[in-house]
Amino acid sequence: MSDLRTGARVVGALGARSIRQTFRRPQLISPIVVFPTLLLAIQTGGAGAGIELPGFPPVQSFLQFMLAGSMMQSMMLAGNSGGIAFAVDIEMGFTDRLFASPIPRFAIVLGRLAGTAALGLFASLWFLAIGLIFGAHIEGGIPGALLAIALITTSAIAVGGIGAAIALRTGSASVVQGLFPLVLVVLFLSSAFFPQELMVEPAKTIAEYNPFSFIVEGVREPIISGIDATQTLEAVAAIAGIILLGLGLSASALRHRLRTG
Amino acid sequence: MPAIVVEGLERSFGEVLAVQGIDLRVEEGEIYGFLGPNGAGKTTTVRMLTTLLLPTGGRAGVAGFDVVAEARQVRASIGVALQEAALDPLMTGRELIRLQATLQGLPTAAGRKRADELLDRVDLSYAADRRVGGYSGGMKRRLDLAAALVHEPRVLFLDEPTTGLDPVSRKTIWEEVQALNDDGTTVFLTTQYLEEADQLADNVGIIDRGLIVAEGTPEELKGEVGNPHIELTVGEGAVPEAERVVAELGKLRPRKGDGKVLLEVENGAGDIPRVVRALDDAGIAVESLELVRPTLDDVFVEKTGHHLEGEGGQEGEPAGEEPAAA
Numbered sequence: 064m065s066d067l068r069t070g071a072r073v074v075g076a077l078g079a080r081s082i083r084q085t086f087r088r089p090q091l092i093s094p095i096v097v098f099p100t101l102l103l104a105i106q107t108g109g110a111g112a113g114i115e116l117p118g119f120p121p122v123q124s125f126l127q128f129m130l131a132g133s134m135m136q137s138m139m140l141a142g143n144s145g146g147i148a149f150a151v152d153i154e155m156g157f158t159d160r161l162f163a164s165p166i167p168r169f170a171i172v173l174g175r176l177a178g179t180a181a182l183g184l185f186a187s188l189w190f191l192a193i194g195l196i197f198g199a200h201i202e203g204g205i206p207g208a209l210l211a212i213a214l215i216t217t218s219a220i221a222v223g224g225i226g227a228a229i230a231l232r233t234g235s236a237s238v239v240q241g242l243f244p245l246v247l248v249v250l251f252l253s254s255a256f257f258p259q260e261l262m263v264e265p266a267k268t269i270a271e272y273n274p275f276s277f278i279v280e281g282v283r284e285p286i287i288s289g290i291d292a293t294q295t296l297e298a299v300a301a302i303a304g305i306i307l308l309g310l311g312l313s314a315s316a317l318r319h320r321l322r323t324g
Numbered sequence: 325m326p327a328i329v330v331e332g333l334e335r336s337f338g339e340v341l342a343v344q345g346i347d348l349r350v351e352e353g354e355i356y357g358f359l360g361p362n363g364a365g366k367t368t369t370v371r372m373l374t375t376l377l378l379p380t381g382g383r384a385g386v387a388g389f390d391v392v393a394e395a396r397q398v399r400a401s402i403g404v405a406l407q408e409a410a411l412d413p414l415m416t417g418r419e420l421i422r423l424q425a426t427l428q429g430l431p432t433a434a435g436r437k438r439a440d441e442l443l444d445r446v447d448l449s450y451a452a453d454r455r456v457g458g459y460s461g462g463m464k465r466r467l468d469l470a471a472a473l474v475h476e477p478r479v480l481f482l483d484e485p486t487t488g489l490d491p492v493s494r495k496t497i498w499e500e501v502q503a504l505n506d507d508g509t510t511v512f513l514t515t516q517y518l519e520e521a522d523q524l525a526d527n528v529g530i531i532d533r534g535l536i537v538a539e540g541t542p543e544e545l546k547g548e549v550g551n552p553h554i555e556l557t558v559g560e561g562a563v564p565e566a567e568r569v570v571a572e573l574g575k576l577r578p579r580k581g582d583g584k585v586l587l588e589v590e591n592g593a594g595d596i597p598r599v600v601r602a603l604d605d606a607g608i609a610v611e612s613l614e615l616v617r618p619t620l621d622d623v624f625v626e627k628t629g630h631h632l633e634g635e636g637g638q639e640g641e642p643a644g645e646e647p648a649a650a
Binding site for chain 2: 072076083088155158160162
């Protein structure tokens, strides 16, 4: 069996384990599903009239506008949960079992990211289903929905890479868990929950350069109006950048951990 | 070819030299007992031999491969059950063994078959689909051992496999280790229990404060610290007279009190009749008599000046800056 095929099997097996782990540990799954769903319900119920504001992009409903932000929030919390679970593995010595196996060691990180990507896929499907059930239109049709799903799933790999790097570097679940508020700050300083055009300074400028704004707009566009090549490419570029950053940091943290044991 | 060869192996953590240039050699098919108190350097040594930690000096080869330059080949040749059974409490026993089979490169069907065999072997088939978090300590250790055997490793590393277990679970693990060794597996076993090393090991290395202070078969090591002694209980008042009578039959040891006389003899059990006869001739009644052989603890005391069991803190690598990467 070739190294590549063995590596793919290992990544698949570790990815499946990380998904099972998430669904069997309520404290990992609830932030991914419950918190963003409640926030979506509260915001659409309480701020639905916001779409009447001058400058608000033309949308069918506030729910339709909010879906991309909720998917992003759920995906980012999935990345954070993945980092916490990885740090728990380090704390309890499970990663020693993996490090003592004859597998490419970066496959251990990729396995974790495969699981996080699957949770990103789950998040996108969950919120698209909620949107459709409660009357939101997906203006880009099936291709638009698939594009939104693909962008969220790959974004989960990007965010998960950063979570994995922090877990590997610190080996502490509480440190990774402590980043939870930061996830919300990054999201609220993007256009996830409010149109950039209606923000005030300095939030507006920050959101303008926040890479997560590019991703959220890339996800939102096929939902509220249809696929837009420019916004899609900007989102892909932002995701690629974060993936490179996350994988680079993970590789460095992995080397450090293997040196120090 | 030896299964494990270690030459001048060192590991430092900042200023602290946790393993101070040890040498050892383990032959194929041997059970090697690595004995030492908590914090002696046992786990640090095992982590280097299993490629989980880079040495900062010296070299080590396992199954014919260098632990630094050929780490992946080493990992393919060894099974590892670490001190704190590294098990995911949310997985079932069957899931864990199947995952381990995948990590070792077994095809899916073969991995499933092997998992069933191993769960049966360690008597965990009945609990295979229960989550590991609900297992007892003994069940966890048996599962960990089964996971280490998935790929039929040439060399098996067991880091304190029975620490914290009840006597029955400990005996079960011992029987399994012995059976594996009978099948030809080389076993490197760390322990802080004298009895464990004495029962299982063909050869024993005693490590203290990062240095190997004694090495040999348990019998050789015990032979180095002197002859067995007879412990006679004669009653408090009769001790001086009893000591006078038996003094010419052997070497008296310092008194322990409680009416006991301790006499070191050359021929062990063969000297008992003449000791009893001499006391009988002198009219001294013997309440009880026991032949006490030297233990590995005697060896440890002889070599280090302190006892092995019941000492030391938690073993672990001291915190500090990491060494340069290899």
